Amino acid sequence: MSTMMDKELENAGEVPDNRVTSALSEYFAKVRGGDVGALPAVLGLVVLALVFTALRSETFPTAFNFGNLLNQGAGVIVIAMGLVFVLLLGEIDLSAGYTAGTAGAVLGVAVTTHGWPWWAGVVVCLATGAFIGLIIGLLVARMGIPSFVVTLALFLALQGVLLQVVGEGGQIALTDPTILAVMNKNMPVWLGWTLYVVVIVVYGGLTFRRMVTRRANGLHAERTTVWAFKFASLVILLGIVVYLLSIERSVNPAVTSITGVPVVVPLLLVLLVGTTLLLNRTSFGRHIYAVGGNAEAARRSGINVANIRLACFVICSTMAAVAGIVIGSRDNGITPNTGGGQTLLYAVGAAVIGGTSLFGGKGRTLDAIIGGLVVAIIANGMALLNQPAGVVYFVTGLVLLVAASVDALSRRRTASTGR
Amino acid sequence: MTMPAPDFGPTTTDEPLLSLRGVTKSFGAVEVLREVNLDVRLGKVTALVGDNGAGKSTLIKGVAGIHTFDGGDYRYEGESVHITSPKQANALGIEVVYQDLALCDNLDIVENMFLGREITSAGLLDDATMEKRANETLAGLSVRTVKSVRQKVASLSGGQRQTVAIARSVLWNSKLVILDEPTAALGVAQTEQVLKLVRRLADNGLAVILISHNMNDVLQVADDIAVLYLGRMATQVDAKKVTHAQVVELITTGRLSTDPPPAAVAVAEEESTNSAVTNDQEDQS
Numbered sequence: 001m002s003t004m005m006d007k008e009l010e011n012a013g014e015v016p017d018n019r020v021t022s023a024l025s026e027y028f029a030k031v032r033g034g035d036v037g038a039l040p041a042v043l044g045l046v047v048l049a050l051v052f053t054a055l056r057s058e059t060f061p062t063a064f065n066f067g068n069l070l071n072q073g074a075g076v077i078v079i080a081m082g083l084v085f086v087l088l089l090g091e092i093d094l095s096a097g098y099t100a101g102t103a104g105a106v107l108g109v110a111v112t113t114h115g116w117p118w119w120a121g122v123v124v125c126l127a128t129g130a131f132i133g134l135i136i137g138l139l140v141a142r143m144g145i146p147s148f149v150v151t152l153a154l155f156l157a158l159q160g161v162l163l164q165v166v167g168e169g170g171q172i173a174l175t176d177p178t179i180l181a182v183m184n185k186n187m188p189v190w191l192g193w194t195l196y197v198v199v200i201v202v203y204g205g206l207t208f209r210r211m212v213t214r215r216a217n218g219l220h221a222e223r224t225t226v227w228a229f230k231f232a233s234l235v236i237l238l239g240i241v242v243y244l245l246s247i248e249r250s251v252n253p254a255v256t257s258i259t260g261v262p263v264v265v266p267l268l269l270v271l272l273v274g275t276t277l278l279l280n281r282t283s284f285g286r287h288i289y290a291v292g293g294n295a296e297a298a299r300r301s302g303i304n305v306a307n308i309r310l311a312c313f314v315i316c317s318t319m320a321a322v323a324g325i326v327i328g329s330r331d332n333g334i335t336p337n338t339g340g341g342q343t344l345l346y347a348v349g350a351a352v353i354g355g356t357s358l359f360g361g362k363g364r365t366l367d368a369i370i371g372g373l374v375v376a377i378i379a380n381g382m383a384l385l386n387q388p389a390g391v392v393y394f395v396t397g398l399v400l401l402v403a404a405s406v407d408a409l410s411r412r413r414t415a416s417t418g419r
Numbered sequence: 420m421t422m423p424a425p426d427f428g429p430t431t432t433d434e435p436l437l438s439l440r441g442v443t444k445s446f447g448a449v450e451v452l453r454e455v456n457l458d459v460r461l462g463k464v465t466a467l468v469g470d471n472g473a474g475k476s477t478l479i480k481g482v483a484g485i486h487t488f489d490g491g492d493y494r495y496e497g498e499s500v501h502i503t504s505p506k507q508a509n510a511l512g513i514e515v516v517y518q519d520l521a522l523c524d525n526l527d528i529v530e531n532m533f534l535g536r537e538i539t540s541a542g543l544l545d546d547a548t549m550e551k552r553a554n555e556t557l558a559g560l561s562v563r564t565v566k567s568v569r570q571k572v573a574s575l576s577g578g579q580r581q582t583v584a585i586a587r588s589v590l591w592n593s594k595l596v597i598l599d600e601p602t603a604a605l606g607v608a609q610t611e612q613v614l615k616l617v618r619r620l621a622d623n624g625l626a627v628i629l630i631s632h633n634m635n636d637v638l639q640v641a642d643d644i645a646v647l648y649l650g651r652m653a654t655q656v657d658a659k660k661v662t663h664a665q666v667v668e669l670i671t672t673g674r675l676s677t678d679p680p681p682a683a684v685a686v687a688e689e690e691s692t693n694s695a696v697t698n699d700q701e702d703q704s
């Protein structure tokens with residue numbers, strides 16, 4: 001067994017072969033070793049879509065509902081992408097939901113109450129998020145208080161701040177057209193397709209060039225078949241998504257026409273590319289994984305562990321502030337409950353379901369998007385099944401437990417197989 | 420070594436890379452290192468042995484800048500230096516390989532080897548260059564046990580992990596590599612591999628300090644043996660001139676009851692006199 005795998009690894013380096021079978025067996029060896037990645041989430045996404053399609057063939061698989069799904073999930077997805085940074089360290093931010101609400105309220109006060117331009121409102125909104133993250137980071141990284149306690153305290157404190165700012169039963173309306181456009185406007189159909197082509201060409205070109213140059217330099221490179229498979233999947237999958245978003249999805253097309261990719265999609269894309277570059281292609285990102293994997297080793301390698309922790313909490317809370325804009329735009333305003341309720345639980349669930357480990361050291365922001373879609377599909381499908389909120393919460397809670405179990409089991413498996 | 424000795428002063432070839440004279444270290448009231456002398460030469464493996472609590476780790480932490488010595492002279496490449504941080508020690512070409520806690524399981528071999536000192540171009544990680552250099556370094560050490568430098572460290576055996584940690588220490592033009600019990604957790608075959616690697620480091624011209632509790636390992640690979648006894652340097656001897664039993668006696672009693680080994684620079688006097696005479700310097704106090 002082990003000699004077989006050794007051969008496999010030996011071959012991987014130099015032979016630029018096209019054997020799909022060995023690529024597959026390599027992949028399965030990885031899965032067997034406990035490195036399941038985003039596999040459960042992708043499978044879950046497919047199964048859930050099929051189940052809801054079978055149960056509600058009239059309402060679930062419609063273009064209208066598909067557009068809805070993105071709208072419902074976007075806020076949670078953005079919070080989850082930020083949470084990945086603290087989860088990578090093995091920490092948690094329970095206050096991220098109310099950070100979104102509080103930062104959103106600051107945006108509302110600036111733009112609606114004081115009539116500031118939208119961009120100035122966005123700046124103070126993000127600054128509010130960064131400030132909250134700085135406080136959490138200082139308390140955790142410098143004072144050494146467990147993040148669980150610090151952010152639990154802030155969960156309550158920020159809820160109070162939000163209530164004071166907005167007022168009980170009150171609302172800060174958001175009326176600025178630019179802010180509202182984020183969740184209520186769609187790009188023209190042609191622009192959606194243009195964006196699609198750009199993404200495909202840039203992604204395909206960069207990954208292909210990387211593969212070829214690495215192989216030319218005698219370095220470990222992806223097999224051409226694997227690359228082609230990934231590329232083709234992306235072309236088809238994104239193609240379907242853009243197509244579904246480009247057809248008429250208005251319930252009453254005669255009155256209003258709704259077509260095109262929602263504005264929030266390019267926003268998510270920018271966040272995804274930005275965070276992925278940061279995590280995978282910079283020293284800073286490498287150090288985040290190192291601190292999450294073994295903080296003592298990181299420290300001995302000359303990494304300033306406290307600063308890394310601090311930065312991750314700032315990033316997480318700033319991303320939550322972005323989510324505050326997204327949620328505020330969707331709801332046309334901020335209420336004392338914005339970012340409250342099950343928002344945080346859904347966000348943590350999204351990250352973990354996507355394959356981010358609660359033990360630190362493993363996770364990607366792409367996983368948060370996939371996991372966020374799983375969570376959104378559950379909420380959306382259950383609502384279409386006319387299930388009461390209680391049942392939706394219960395099922396979502398169970399899914400989170402299952403995801404956490406997969407995480408814990410794969411970790412045990414990793415330990416036992418030494419992978 | 421077989422050069423005819425010129426009769427006009429010491430030869431420069433024999434100048435130690437690292438030379439400690441009378442270094443002391445106390446933690447509060449506890450005197451952990453008392454007037455310790457140590458010489459480490461390029462191309463040689465100097466074993467540092469001693470019972471638990473003798474002060475070995477304290478001594479190398481001082482050399483590596485993790486803490487500073489309270490007193491004494493720290494000479495490196497013939498010059499007196501004052502090292503106050505690990506970074507400073509690294510800059511001088513001093514690297515420490517810790518027995519544990521040194522690698523990140525969730526990162527691959529290349530990522531671990533360059534951790535904290537990544538090569539970047541235009542602000543982005545230059546993975547290709549790092550992978551190339553990792554391969555070259557491993558090849559330079561004739562390491563064949565590692566199949567792919569892109570596998571996660573979690574998937575490696577204890578010996579392979581130690582190999583990665585050692586290879587990592589020689590990436591940076593280091594001159595002195597300090598190994599704290601590198602074979603403590605390893606089986607027979609893997610211990611053999613790591614010892615060969617340690618020998619190769621010295622043969623490549625580096626100075627190596629090896630801490631070990633295993634006398635077989637020490638006698639197999641070391642050129643020089645320095646014995647710490649209760650915070651004092653009992654002796655530093657040529658490894659070829661002592662037997663297994665003599666080293667054990669030095670470790671447990673701090674001195675030899677039988678004839679002292681001819682190459683021994685000095686042997687500490689009895690405990691009761693409390694005047695630690697080490698090497699050629701006399702205790703002033």
Ligand SMILES: Nc1ncnc2c1ncn2[C@@H]1O[C@H](COP(=O)(O)OP(=O)(O)OP(=O)(O)O)[C@@H](O)[C@H]1O
Nearest residue numbers: 446447449451469470471472473474475476477478
């Ligand atoms: N930070 C510290 N504070 C107080 N005492 C210390 C500290 N570090 C070490 N000591 C003491 O110094 C003495 C020497 O410890 P050291 O770790 O250097 O021994 P060692 O030779 O490395 O032992 P071992 O073989 O068990 O690793 C011990 O008595 C220990 O209790």
Ligand SMILES: [Mg+2]
Nearest residue numbers: 475476477599
């Ligand atoms: Mg020790």
